[in-house]
Amino acid sequence: MLAALVAFSIIVIAVGADLIAPFDSNNPASANVVDARLPPGSTALTGGHYIFGTDPQGRDMLSAIIYGLRTSLLVGFGSVALAAYAGTILGLLSGYRGGLLDALVMRIADVQLSFPTILMALLIDGVTRTVLPRETHDILAIPVLIAAISASYWVQYARTIRGLVLVEREKEYVLAAKVTGVSPLRIIMTHIWPNVMGPMLVIATVNLALAILTEATLSFLGIGLPPTKPSLGSLIRIGNEYLLSGDWWISIFPGATLVALSLSVNLFGDWLRDALNPKLVDT
């Protein structure tokens, strides 16, 4: 439960970034280049304290981390939502209908599963960026990133839900509904979907942690978010160049935040799975 508290407080902090952050990261005027690369605890030129130090451009690390959390969470939630949506629909349809659609979707899923997910997200993102004209890179960075990450993670949803649908659709209440003449769409929405929702939520929570880590990794590699929209990954990337001169705070504080976030989401997912378990047990 502590994990849930930590996770939720992080989310609240990120959403309320504008109110909580001591300096406004989005306002370039708040970044004082004179204050660049100050260690944690230093005083700012304009008064106030840099609790976590500053980065090479003079931005306060704490504020940058809070704003970065917001972007990271946005991409994380966005990609989980998209992957869950697409994967669930495909899983429901291919499980209920069977036939050619089922064979096709499962084949594609099998092939995709043989590739590591990081590699898939990396390649999809990289190829899309290469194809898009340079001016649109910054504007489309977030949607492209969300699309790339969801494209690598949809398979889990589709497979699990298809398996569950295959079990559910043979049950008597579904057969009864079919015999009574209920349309297939209604059957899926009112009968099958509620029973499938639980496992989907569990997968989604675990997936959230993975999506956040994937986004951080891609931003760290330089092919995720542009420098104008800082996220935890790109903050760590900036810090990487200054490691050798001993400015450790630029990398370590965003890194610690990232670890805290992913651990708390993971633990929350574990708790959720245990909590939902009795309802998942089939009689």
Place this chain on the structure above:
Amino acid sequence: MGRFILKRLFETILVVITAALACFVLLRYVGDPVNNMLGQAATIEQRETMRRALGLEDPVFTQFLGFLGQVLSGNLGVSYRFSTPVARLLLDRLPATLELSLCAMLMAILLGVPLGVWTALHRRTVMSELVLIASLVGVALPTFLIGIILILIFSVWLAWLPAFGRGATIAIGGGWTTGLLTASGLKSLILPSLTLGLFQMTLIMRLVRAEMLEVLRTDYIKFARARGLKNTTINYDHALRNAFIPVMTIIGLQFGNVFAFSIIVETVFQWPGLGLLVIQSIQFADAPLLAAYLVLIALGFALINLAVDLMYAVVDPRVRGGAAFAPRSAA
């Protein structure tokens, strides 16, 4: 069996052709190849001649077949950024990545297996619990963060090991450059392999521990103890050997993951391998390099999976399907 092989082979070819198609589209529609080659100042006649020479006037299907022919004959195009043939670039960087991946895997196995056995044999001790908790670190921290922390500790604060690059390398015949024969090369290899191998090591350790615990509960181990065999014989000759089979399968399957994560590690440590090359090609929109890398990755993974599936089919008759595994009656 024959049907199974044919089906898998067909799927493999389909995957590779799809990847090649994606690359072909990538190459054709990213910028203008004629512009890239001739520059802005070329006249219209020069462009027309170039277009015909490159075959850009032909129907798309013919172009695609030509592209496939080129790839199969080893001509993967010329990189926009480096102005050298792509095949040459890839081959030059391959030894670095292979050395790193193999070292990481070796480190993971050499550290993971003994630790797994040890924690299985000494189950309830404090040390064993500590090792298990420490192994959570390998799982919780993302790879690049582990690399950064290691650089901080060993290169910045202690100044024991170099933080980037490969050190001095020696070329040994056939174009292979190795860092294993020089002191600085070996020193540069330690941190990256540790970073890359840490996750695999925790995985292997937990796996070996779980399998050992499972095997140690079986009847034949109890019988061996009852017979009075020495503990070392029981633990190593019998238990470990049987526990090792699933571990070997997992190790084989993890090679793909190691390759993917090597891209991250190469970026953190500026290791001049394939991973760093592909990251740079994305950043500089170097389409020929990216396309060639895509095709090779698709081919590599498809072949590995084909090999693994065929191996399973040989070992386990149930996978082949068909009449070979018809249920038998109790009589």
